Amino acid sequence: MNPSDATREVLWNISNSWIMYALLLPTLLIAGNGILLRIKRWKKGRPVDRLDRPLERLQNVWRHAVLQRRTMRNRYAGIFHAFIFWGFITLTLATTVVFLHHDFGWQIMQGRFYLYFQSLFVDLLGLLALIGVGMAAWRRAFLQPRFLVQSSEATWILVLAFIILGTGFLLEGWRIAATDDPWGNWSPVGSLIATFSIHWMSVETMQFFHWGVWWFHLLLVFGFIAWAPYTKMLHPLTATLNIYAANLKPIGASLKTIDFESEESFGINRLDHFTWKDLMDLDACTECGRCTAVCPAATAGKSLSPRDIILDLREKSRISNKRETTFSDPIIGTAPSLSTESLWQCTSCAACVESCPVSIEQFPKIIDMRRFQVMEEAVFPEPMQQALASIESRGHPFSGSRFSRLDWTEGLNIPEIKDRPDAEVLVWTGCGGSLVERNQKSSRALTKILDRAGISYAILGREEKCTGDPARRMGNEFLFQELAKQNIQTFEKYKVKTVVTSCAHCFNTFRNEYPEQGGQFEVFHHSEYLKRLLDQGKLPMKSSSDRKITLHDPCYLSRHNHMTEDARSLLQQTSSQPLIELERNRQNSFCCGGGGGLSFTEEPSEQRVNRQRADEILKTDVDTVAVACPFCTTMLEDGINACKGSRDIKVKELSELILESLETEE
C-alpha cells in the first residue's frame, strides 16, 4: 500500500447526484436573499468612515475573528466556541476540497494530503466540533449563566449542528466498513464507528442506511445554510465584517460629533439616524450576553441591559424591514431595554464595548438616545437637570457646592497662570478636584509633588470651566461643545501647551474629544506624567510604608484609553509590599458607579454600583485602595465606608500615596 495512492471514492453509494446540485441553487438563493436583506438594512444607516486603514482592520479580524482573542476571555464559552468554529471551518474546507477534486477534476484529494488533512485532521476537528456542541448544550441546559438568552432558535441551532456532525460520522463509518477502506484507520472516529457497525449490521444494511442518511444529512446541511442568514448563525459573516469595521480609535473617542448648523434632529430616536455600522452591529450580535454580564447597572439589579438594547433594536429593524417605511419610527420607550429609565442608568463605563467579542458599540448608542431625550424632548431625571443647569450657569455640575475653585489652594503658594504665563505645565484641577472637599486634599498633594520635582506649573483658578465630559455623557452635546470652545479659548489666551490633570474624565475629554473641537495641546493624566518624572529621576520616592495596596482602575483610563501600567509602576514605589490585584482589574475593571452623570443621582443603596465594587475590594486583605480619579475617590470612599464595618481600610488618591513616600524621604 503506497500512501501516495491513498484516496477514496467520492459520492460512493449515491446515484442521481444531480438532485444535490439542483437543490443547491434554491438553497443559495434563499441564503443569499437573507444576506441581501441585511445589507439593505445597513444601507439605510448614515455614512461613517469605517473602511479606512485596511491593514489595521485586517489585523483586528485576525486577532478577534480568526484567533478569537476576545471570545477566549471567557474560558468555557471561549473553548467550546473555538471547537465549533474551527470544526465547522475545517469541515467546510474539506467539503470544498471534495468539490474541487470531483467537480473541477483538480485531483487534490489524494496521497498524504488526503491522509493527513482530509482524513485525520478533518476527523479530529469534527470530533472537537461535536464536543463543542455538547459543551454548549450542557451550558444551556445546566450551567445556565445568568445573562444567557434562552431562545428556541439557539436550541434548534445546537440540535441541528449535533445531527449534522453525528450523521457525518455515521456516513463516514459505514462507508469505511462497507468498502473495507484500506485507509480507514486514518479517520479514527469513522473507523471506530466502522468497527462497531460491522458487528451489528450487514454490508447491505449499511449501504441502505448510508444511502438514506446521506440524503438526510444533505437536506439538513442545505436547510441549515438556507436558514442561517435569518438567525444569529449569520454571525460568522456579520461578526467578521463588524470586527473589520470596528472603531479603531480609543473607546474614549467613540461618541459622535453633532454639527448643530446642519443637523435637523439632535440625538437619535429612529433607526435610520444611526450609522450603517450601528445597524450592522445589530445583526452581528451573537446574543452571548457578555456585555450585560459585565454591565455594572445590570449586575446591580437595574433594568439596563446593553445586550437587550442591541437585540430589541435588531427586532425593530427586522419588523421595519418588512414594512419598509418604518426605519423612521420612534424607538425610545418601545421596549423595556429602550425605556427612558434604563437609558439613564448607564455609567458610560464601556465595559460592554470592551467585552463584546464582535466589536459592537453599545454605550455610544445609549448616549445617542440620551441626546434625543435631553436636546429634543428636554425630559430627563431631575438630579441630572440640576447638574446640567449648574454647568450652564456656574460652569460646574456640583450644584450646592459652597467651594470656589481656589479654596483648595488656601495656605499654599500655588500660582495662577495669569501670574505665571511661562509655566511649563498647566495643572487642570477640574470641578471634582476643586469643588468636592475630599478631593481637595489630592489636588494639594499633586501640586506638592510637582513642587518637589521642580516643575514650573500654574493653575487656571477661576477661569477653569467644566470640560463638558458630564454634559456630553448626559446627552447635552450642545453644552459640551460650548464648554469645549470656551476652554480652548482660555488655553489659547495663555498659550497653554501641556496640561496635566488627575481627573480621568477631564483627561479623556481633552485627549480624545477636544482635538475635534480645535484643541491643540498635549494632555497627560497625572499617572502618566508622574511616571515620566519618576523615570527621569525627579521623584525620589522611598517605599518605606508597608501598606497593602490595590489599585482600582478608572474606566476612563483603563478601558477608554487602555492606560493601566503607569499608576501600577508608581504604586509599586510607595510600599514595601507587592501590589495586590483585584479580581477585575485593568481593562476588565469594574466601574465605581460615578460616570455618565450618575454621580449626581441618588440611588437606593442595594442598587449602588459602588457597593458592588466595595464588596469586591473587601474580599481582599488590602488596607489601602489606590484610586486615580476624583469621581472614583468619592464613589469608592462612600462605598467602602458603607460596607467596611470595623475594618481599617482607606481610599487614597495616587498623589496622596506618592506624596507620602516622598515625605518619608526627608
Next chain:
Amino acid sequence: MKLLVCIKQILDPEIPVRDFSIDREKLEADSANANQVTNIFCENALETALQLRDSVGESSITVICFGRESAEDSLRKALAMKADEACLVMNDLNHTPDSATTAHVLASAIESLGSFDLIFTGRESGDWGNGQTGAYLAEELKVPYLPFVDDIKQTDKGFEVRRQTESGWERYGIPASSVVTITNSDHNLPRIPKTRDIMMSHRKTITRVSFEDLKIRKDELNPQSDSVRPVKLFVPEKESACEFIEGENLNAKIDQLADKIMEIRSTL
C-alpha cells in the same frame, strides 16, 4: 392675549463663601467674582405664563428685565424657554435701586411697550427678599394686584387665580391687566429649554431701553431718592467653641452636660 413677565437677575444664591463680599460703600453685595442667575421665583412666573399661553393659545409673552448688561443672559434663557419678546431696561446707575424705584422704572417701560392682559412678577427675589416690586408696580400702573399666585386660568371676565396662603389656597377672580406675583409650586417648575430653542434664542433681538428712552432723569435716581435704604450691611461672624465635658463616669458627664446646657440657656 398679551402677557408680560418681569424678571430679575440676581447674584447666584449658591455663590461660594469665598467669592462673596460686601461693598461697604454701596451697602450691597459685590458682584466682581460672582455668577449671576435668574431669580427662581421669576422663572416660576415665566413658567406659569408659558402654561397659560399653552392653554389658551394665540398669545404672546414679553419678558422684561431692569438690570445690567449681564441680564441679557437671563433674557436669552427666557427666550429659549419660548417667551416671544424680550426687553432689557438698562440699569447704568451706580447703585442698585430699591423696589419702589425699580417698579417706577419698570412701569414706565411697560407703558412704553403697550398694554398687557396680565402682568407677572416673581413673589420676591433671592437677594434682598423684599417682595415689594409687584405691589409697587401695580400701584404705579394703577391696576389690581394679587400676590402669591401659583395657578391661573382664563375666564370670560378675566382670570381665575389660585393663591397660596399659610393655611391652604384661596381662589379669586381678577380682571385683565392686573399684576400677580407668582410663588413656586410643584407644577410651575421652570421648564428645560430644548437645544434648538436655545440656538434660536441667540438669533432673536433683545429690545434695549435706556432711561433717556423712558424720559427718566438719571440724576434723580440715587441712593438718597430711594425710599428704603439699608443702614448697615455685613457678613455675620459665626463663632464656634468646643469644650470637652470631663467626668468620672457616664452619669457624672451627663450631669455636667445638663448643667452646661442650663447655663447656656440662661444666657440666651
